[in-house]
Amino acid sequence: MPDACTISRFSQVTDGQGGWTDTYATASTTVCRVAAGGLSPQEAAMANKLTSKTVWVVSLPALTSVLLADRIIVGARTFEVLGLLAPHTWESARRAIAEEIL
DSSP states (O other), rough: OOOOEEEEEEEEOOOOOOOOEEEEEEEEEEEEEEEEEEOHHHHHHHHHHOOOOOOOEEEETOOOOOOOEEEETTEEEEEEEEOOOOHHHHOOOEEEEEEEOO
């Protein structure tokens, strides 16, 4: 996989005044590959229900911990995870359906 990426997870931290601040904290760093398309017709139909924007597939090493609504940062680009393609026992890569946050 040609790119390095950071997986960030939503969290709330205290603001010291009784409230909370929403933030994304680094959950892990790994390698990845970002590609437009590459979905089966059924996967593309599911993705179109999730967003009207361009859908990207971010491939990560097998068994990588990534959750819905995580953010994947690749260089200066940030992607929000909209869905995960079901893993199998023979999983060779974890694939996330994501949209780019502009």
